Amino acid sequence: MAQIPVKLQAAAVYLEDSSIEVATGDVTLPSFDSLSETLSGAGILGEIDVPTPGHFGSMEVGINWRTIQTEAVKLISSEVHALDIRGAFQIFNQSGKLETKGIKVTIRAMGKGLDLGKLAQNSTTDTTTTLEVVYIKIFIDGIAVIELDKLNYVFRVNGQDDLLDVRKILGKS
Secondary structure (H helix, E strand, O other): OOOEEEEEEEEEEEEOOOOOEEOOOEEEOOOOOEEEEEEEOOOOOOEEEEEEEEEEOOOEEEEEEOOOOHHHHHOOOOOEEEEEEEEEEEEEOOOOOEEEEEEEEEEEEEEEEEEOOOOOOOOOOOEEEEEEEEEEEEEEOOEEEEEEEOOOOEEEEOOEEOOHHHHHHHOOO
């Protein structure tokens, strides 16, 4: 029996390398959408959309808050903010027993937008902060599985450094 992911059991968000958890509704993690160039011509049947390793379009992280909070407002400033998002996933392991696996997402991002939401009696405001990601590193059970540093030419997947040669050629290594 393979490991079967079940659900996110619990999550916590920490801001600016603090040990104090902030109360959020949920977090929308960014998408990795490669920038690419279409290749066509003699010797090619049709077109091939060739991704450029380590180059991704705009990457946003969204933090949904239950109410308007000072942390939500703080995050729209133009400085780069550090976020540490941790989660505990439930899985069925190979023996069919429930087990917990950890995920940690470290993000550095700049404030991009703030939707204050609505003010309605006996209701959440559904406030949302949007940030532009410049750095992200994801750990699953303590092992780094992806790292992207848009400002320092770093893109690693499962330990493979896809931009090592590029950094060497450009004198950045």
